[in-house]
Ligand SMILES: NC(=O)C1=CN([C@@H]2O[C@H](COP(=O)(O)OP(=O)(O)OC[C@H]3O[C@@H](n4cnc5c(N)ncnc54)[C@H](O)[C@@H]3O)[C@@H](O)[C@H]2O)[C@@H](O)CC1
């Protein structure tokens with residue numbers, strides 16, 4: 001009878017390091033056969049905790065994860081080596097033994113509802129714009145006003161009642177009317193189109209009548225940037241979302257020594273920004289995304305959104321969530337700025353930091369999937385398409 005497929009049940013969760021000896025030869029032979037491989041529990045050669053892929057590692061068509069989804073199957077490159085992943089019950093109790101915590105929770109609609117974040121974003125029949133909160137965005141600078149615009153539009157699309165964009169005054173004239181639904185608050189910039197430390201006072205004054213502050217998209221780098229951000233960090237008594245250049249400023253300003261914020265704080269780094277925040281290399285961040293995100297959130301008392309395919313949301317209390325929505329078409333400029341606006345828009349509506357971050361990454365990914373499906377080729381997707389699909 002011809003052989004039409006292979007089952008890989010060589011190595012399991014307990015293995016450490018790269019497969020050696022006869023295991024390594026069998027894995028190489030299986031991959032070279034070209035036959036479809038079904039992996040039992042996880043592909044041999046994959047790190048079950050991190051998703052790191054050793055050399056060699058089985059390239060499975062399907063992985064049948066036993067009893068529970070292993071964390072390493074959710075993260076790249078492990079997710080690619082695993083192929084289609086299914087979880088099957090094999091008689092092991094479905095609940096974890098007492099004292100054992102899951103490595104993370106996949107953000108399904110059910111998990112979001114359990115978290116108290118309604119994926120349907122239902123509105124009160126008698127709601128009005130005051131019901132849904134007011135976002136203040138501090139973003140944009142002369143070469144990158146687009147980042148601010150995308151974040152501001154996204155906040156409105158996320159359903160906040162009102163949004164105000166504080167921006168260096170020189171940016172104002174060309175932006176007047178660009179998004180009629182948006183309020184613009186020009187901040188004195190001496191005609192430079194750049195931010196300055198004194199502008200923080202103006203942002204904090206604006207925040208008094210608003211519900212949440214998002215800072216960073218297209219902010220640029222500028223003299224006195226550390227003092228500017230620290231003033232917002234310490235002075236903003238409302239929830240704060242920190243993204244893009246504001247994360248780079250945090251990293252460059254020794255923020256670990258800054259006082260803990262009392263109000264909710266969400267940081268949304270991509271792996272490059274995460275590397276700057278931690279002092280790791282981008283490759284080191286990617287090698288253990290779950291562990292790095294969990295450790296950082298707990299150490300600094302913030303909600304951490306580590307972006308990239310399979311975005312991770314880590315809460316300060318140790319909970320970790322993995323987002324599985326999204327599309328590679330989202331790898332285009334401005335999509336992160338859009339996520340910042342979405343999370344701020346959800347915070348304005350009264351969600352807490354973890355709810356807003358979890359629902360935000362989920363909706364952002366879903367919108368990315370819809371936008372990709374509407375294009376002849378998803379490679380042509382723009383961030384504006386994601387905004388339209390929200
Ligand atoms: N239209 C606009 O005005 C835009 C402005 N932007 C602004 O440009 C500024 C600079 O941000 P950038 O993020 O471009 O530059 P960065 O230098 O911070 O980050 C880019 C680098 O990070 C690493 N990286 C990012 N995602 C990764 C992933 N998933 N896996 C592995 N490595 C990854 C890569 O090395 C990449 O080259 C920010 O202020 C941002 O808001 C960008 O958002 C793009 C659009």
Ligand SMILES: Nc1ncnc2c1ncn2[C@@H]1O[C@H](COP(=O)(O)OP(=O)(O)O)[C@@H](O)[C@H]1O
Pocket residue numbers: 244269270307308309310311325326327328329330331332333334335336337338339364
């Ligand atoms: N291959 C992918 N699959 C799913 N989501 C992706 C993929 N590539 C990028 N994204 C998402 O797109 C966004 C990119 O954010 P970021 O790198 O900050 O972009 P920018 O700085 O241009 O705004 C993140 O939310 C990320 O999770």
